[in-house]
Every structure is written in structure tokens, then in C-alpha cells.
Amino acid sequence: MSALTSNIDTLIESYDVKCDVILTNHFTAIYDSLLADVKNYAADTNKYGDVLSQHLLRTSLMGSEFLKTLGFSDRAAENFKHANQLHDLGKIHECYDPNIWKTKHSPTPQEIAEKRKHPRLGVEILNRKLLESPAELQEHPHIRLIQSLQQFHHECVDASGYEGLNGDKMGNVIKTICIIDAYDGDMIHRPHQAAQRTPEEELNRLKNANKYRGKLDGDTLDRFTKFILG
Numbered sequence: 115m116s117a118l119t120s121n122i123d124t125l126i127e128s129y130d131v132k133c134d135v136i137l138t139n140h141f142t143a144i145y146d147s148l149l150a151d152v153k154n155y156a157a158d159t160n161k162y163g164d165v166l167s168q169h170l171l172r173t174s175l176m177g178s179e180f181l182k183t184l185g186f187s188d189r190a191a192e193n194f195k196h197a198n199q200l201h202d203l204g205k206i207h208e209c210y211d212p213n214i215w216k217t218k219h220s221p222t223p224q225e226i227a228e229k230r231k232h233p234r235l236g237v238e239i240l241n242r243k244l245l246e247s248p249a250e251l252q253e254h255p256h257i258r259l260i261q262s263l264q265q266f267h268h269e270c271v272d273a274s275g276y277e278g279l280n281g282d283k284m285g286n287v288i289k290t291i292c293i294i295d296a297y298d299g300d301m302i303h304r305p306h307q308a309a310q311r312t313p314e315e316e317l318n319r320l321k322n323a324n325k326y327r328g329k330l331d332g333d334t335l336d337r338f339t340k341f342i343l344g
């Protein structure tokens with residue numbers, strides 16, 4: 115696990131997804147088919163794939179712009195934008211009934227436990243797709259970035275997240291996706307809410323609500339607040 119998280123901030127600067135020959139030759143078709151699988155997920159039932167695709171796109175665009183404000187290069191920002199669109203791939207794993215992602219009731223403890231498996235299930239789906247691929251793709255830094263974003267986007271600096279990483283092991287890229295994923299998820303309007311939260315309300319909630327107190331990196335959250343509010 116530590117091998118996936120160590121040096122992600124360095125690794126993301128080490129290649130360029132837009133012109134990397136290994137990725138172009140061996141990964142483009144796999145990536146496109148995975149994005150299509152997400153988009154088409156539960157198309158004939160609850161259409162959760164539509165909701166999920168939009169979340170993946172929004173967090174990717176937001177995260178890519180935000181990372182530049184932290185000093186990451188344009189190239190790293192592009193690498194993030196591409197990789198992050200697979201961070202919730204595990205939600206479409208065949209072990210799930212799609213209705214688990216769109217329940218009208220509050221999730222039961224058993225449903226919560228099942229949902230918490232999606233980070234690792236995302237890595238499983240990706241690795242299965244790569245089984246026949248050359249080693250130079252399987253070991254490519256971009257694949258390691260995708261696997262890290264999949265596995266560690268629900269972490270907390272106090273080590274109470276899904277995989278139990280603490281803040282010292284997270285790095286700026288992982289701290290960023292954990293904040294942006296929470297922000298975007300909370301901004302989606304739910305049927306039981308009278309109105310959608312405003313950005314100010316949600317940022318205040320990330321800073322002060324019991325649910326998030328001590329969980330998100332304070333410095334990154336302050337910078338993100340400035341980024342959103344200007």
C-alpha cells in the first residue's frame with residue numbers, strides 16, 4: 115500500500131499523458147472502454163452511470179485547476195485530470211446491485227460496509243483489464259497514479275479513512291482528491307434536502323461539521339476555500 119502512495123507528488127510530474135507513446139499505444143482503448151462502462155452503468159435501471167460520470171468529470175476539472183495553484187505543473191494537472199476520471203471505477207463492480215448507490219433510505223451498516231469496498235474494487239477492475247498488457251504499461255507511472263487515486267480518495271489525516279492512511283503518508287495530490295471528492299459529493303442535491311448547499315455553506319461544513327472535524331488537511335482546505343471563493 116505504501117508503495118502506491120509514496121512519491122505520488124513526484125510521480126505525477128514524471129511523464130505527460132498527452133504525448134506518452136506507451137499510453138497512446140496500449141492504454142487509450144482500455145481507458146475509453148472503462149469510461150464508457152462507467153457512463154453506461156445501470157443505463158436501463160437507475161442511470162447511476164450518468165451521475166457518476168458527471169462527478170468524475172467535475173472533480174477532475176476542479177482538481178486539475180486547483181493543483182496548479184499548489185505549484186504543480188500544467189503537465190501534472192493534465193495527468194491528474196485524465197487519471198482521476200477512474201477514481202470511482204469500483205462503484206460499477208459486478209458485485210454491486212446498482213440500487214445501493216441510489217437508496218431512498220439512509221444506508222444500513224451493511225450497505226455502508228459494502229460501499230466502503232469500492233476503492234479497492236476499482237483497482238481490481240483496472241488490473242483485470244491490464245492483465246494482457248505489456249509490463250511497460252502495467253508499471254507505468256500513470257497506472258500507479260490511477261491506482262492511488264482509486265484506493266486513497268476516502269482518506270482522513272487522522273487515519274480514520276477507508277484505508278487508514280494518516281496525513282503524513284498522503285501527499286498533496288491525495289489530500290487534494292480527498293477534499294474535492296467530499297466537496298463535490300456534498301454539493302449534489304439530495305431528495306431529502308430543501309435546497310442545494312451553496313459553496314460557502316459546503317466549505318464551512320468541511321471546516322466545522324463534526325463529520326469532517328480533524329479529517330481533512332487544514333492547509334489544503336484553506337487553499338481550496340480561497341480557490342473556490344476567489
Ligand SMILES: [Fe+2]
Nearest residue numbers: 201202267268
Ligand atoms: Fe469514492
Ligand SMILES: [Fe+2]
Nearest residue numbers: 169201202295
Ligand atoms: Fe468520488
